[in-house]
Amino acid sequence: MKVTISELKKIRFFDNYDDEELNIFIRISSIKEFKVKEMLFEQYDELSDVFVLFEGCLSLGISLASEKRIHLGTLEEGQLFSWSAVFKPHISTAWVMATCPTKVLAIDAKQLNLELEKNCKFGFKTMAKIAQTISHRLSDTRFQLMNQLTI
Amino acid sequence: MPDNMNIYRPLKAKLTNVIEESPLIKTFVLVPEERFAFKTGQFIELSVDGIGEAPFTPSSSPFITEKLEVTVMKTGYVTEYMHSLKPGVCMGIRGPYGRGYPVETFYDKEVLILGGGCGLAPIRSLLYALEGIKDKLRKVTLCYGSKTPVDCIYKPLFDRLNSIEKFEAYRTVDRADEGWKGSVGVVTILLNKIDININNSVAIVCGPPIMMKFGTIRLLELGYQDNQIYLSMEKNMSCGLGKCGHCMMGEFFVCKDGPVFTYDEIKHNPEIWK
Numbered sequence: 001m002k003v004t005i006s007e008l009k010k011i012r013f014f015d016n017y018d019d020e021e022l023n024i025f026i027r028i029s030s031i032k033e034f035k036v037k038e039m040l041f042e043q044y045d046e047l048s049d050v051f052v053l054f055e056g057c058l059s060l061g062i063s064l065a066s067e068k069r070i071h072l073g074t075l076e077e078g079q080l081f082s083w084s085a086v087f088k089p090h091i092s093t094a095w096v097m098a099t100c101p102t103k104v105l106a107i108d109a110k111q112l113n114l115e116l117e118k119n120c121k122f123g124f125k126t127m128a129k130i131a132q133t134i135s136h137r138l139s140d141t142r143f144q145l146m147n148q149l150t151i
Numbered sequence: 152m153p154d155n156m157n158i159y160r161p162l163k164a165k166l167t168n169v170i171e172e173s174p175l176i177k178t179f180v181l182v183p184e185e186r187f188a189f190k191t192g193q194f195i196e197l198s199v200d201g202i203g204e205a206p207f208t209p210s211s212s213p214f215i216t217e218k219l220e221v222t223v224m225k226t227g228y229v230t231e232y233m234h235s236l237k238p239g240v241c242m243g244i245r246g247p248y249g250r251g252y253p254v255e256t257f258y259d260k261e262v263l264i265l266g267g268g269c270g271l272a273p274i275r276s277l278l279y280a281l282e283g284i285k286d287k288l289r290k291v292t293l294c295y296g297s298k299t300p301v302d303c304i305y306k307p308l309f310d311r312l313n314s315i316e317k318f319e320a321y322r323t324v325d326r327a328d329e330g331w332k333g334s335v336g337v338v339t340i341l342l343n344k345i346d347i348n349i350n351n352s353v354a355i356v357c358g359p360p361i362m363m364k365f366g367t368i369r370l371l372e373l374g375y376q377d378n379q380i381y382l383s384m385e386k387n388m389s390c391g392l393g394k395c396g397h398c399m400m401g402e403f404f405v406c407k408d409g410p411v412f413t414y415d416e417i418k419h420n421p422e423i424w425k
Contacts, residue, residue, distance in 0.1 A: 012343075059335070071327065073336030076343040136339075136369075143337040143365040147298070147325055150361060 001031040003105055011105075012078035013052050013129065021122050028111040034098035040082070043095045047085035049106040050130075053077050056102025062094050069095070072144070080133045085109035158392065161198050161243025162187065164219065168238055172304035173297075176269055177234055178210060178222045183244055186216040191280040192251030192273060192383065192411045196391050197221055198243035199236070205229040206388040208410070209247075210272040212279035219244070222272035222304065248391035249410050252355065252381060254280050261290040261347050265366040267338050267358025271295055271304050273383055274357050278312065285317050289352075292345050293320040296338030296362070300324050300331045321345070338362060339369045349374045357383035364424040367414055377415035384417070385410045 008014045008022050017025075031054065034040060041047060043063050058075040072094065075081055084092050086109050116123035164187075168180035179197075189195065191213045198204035205227075211220035225234045236242075254277075262281060266274045274293070281291050293312060297303040303322060312320040321341045323334035334340060338358075354375050356366045363382060370380055384405050389397035393407035401420040403409060417423050 071335060073340060074323075074334045076334070076340060079343055136343075139365060139368065140337050140339055143339065143361065144325060146361045147337065150359070 029107040040096040052105040054103040057100040189247035190251035191276045193247035195246035203229045208273035210275045224269040258287045261352035263354045266295045267362035270358030294341035355381045380414040
């Protein structure tokens with residue numbers, strides 16, 4: 001299912017993109033739906049799509065060697081995830097599961113990389129947003145770790 | 152010197168109710184022997200005869216002067232004893248002390264409140280104060296995080312806030328249990344879902360030092376200016392009068408110059424997040 005410009009404009013991740021840039025996303029992405037408890041991907045899966053949560057609820061976590069699943073947190077609407085799809089070796093660092101009926105925008109990572117190379121302004125803007133997402137995740141993880149280490 | 156001239160002499164207050172908020176946190180409802188007024192964000196020294204006194208920021212409405220509520224986490228000698236108290240005992244109150252929230256400067260603005268753990272106690276008082284002036288405010292958004300759903304205090308407060316015009320409240324927990332259906336993660340993840348006009352807003356941060364540090368960093372990253380962020384630096388207050396030096400933080404006495412500071416005022420202090 002294809003997404004429309006007006007739908008993208010409602011999503012926080014796409015703030016500051018002009019219509020031409022939003023059309024790039026429309027060309028290379030589609031909406032995917034997931035049922036409750038359906039896995040979007042497992043940890044260590046090879047990823048081909050970058051996702052943005054459109055509506056619904058997603059849990060993110062990691063698996064230990066014992067195969068025990070550790071739930072690290074939830075994702076909020078408008079958040080980007082599975083950014084590992086953009087970078088080599090394209091292997092996911094976490095698993096993500098739908099905890100209610102969920103719609104995500106799946107952006108083809110190979111095509112996105114081509115667009116990022118082709119269009120510097122679009123490329124810089126998008127890489128800055130991905131870097132910010134990773135920075136927030138790292139900062140939240142530090143915060144979470146320090147919370148666990150203190151009373 | 153007559154007793155009523157002694158600034159260290161506490162006002163008697165009868166403990167009329169004890170509410171268990173979480174396994175480690177209780178709210179004490181006190182009726183002072185005379186009306187007791189405070190400004191939201193100011194603190195009091197609460198004493199138990201023969202045990203000692205400790206500083207707390209009231210969690211009740213500043214518009215109510217005949218009754219006072221103080222929410223206490225069991226963390227040390229005095230608070231552990233307080234948790235064993237039953238209604239009927241007499242306690243002592245000194246204060247109010249310090250500088251509270253300058254709510255009159257929030258008029259016509261959006262107010263974003265970031266709270267963690269027991270930091271919701273002073274925030275509840277602030278929320279009551281803001282509710283009283285809601286016609287003069289644009290919006291009030293509360294983002295609150297607790298370690299687990301059980302550790303969340305004032306649970307009915309969230310539904311109540313979401314039913315008030317211009318107010319919205321969000322919760323998250325670090326670790327969910329079976330019954331939890333909401334957000335999971337540190338309180339800063341809630342900032343991903345709120346919609347706020349940063350240029351016309353103030354942010355208030357109150358909670359454990361780690362939460363205040365990461366919360367402030369994220370607010371700055373979102374575009375808040377140093378003087379738009381208010382921090383409730385409740386630590387080490389003792390005499391309440393700027394005399395004992397127990398709470399000194401750089402050039403400031405937290406008890407007298409705070410406990411509410413703008414980030415701009417204290418950002419250069421190396422002890423800010425300790």
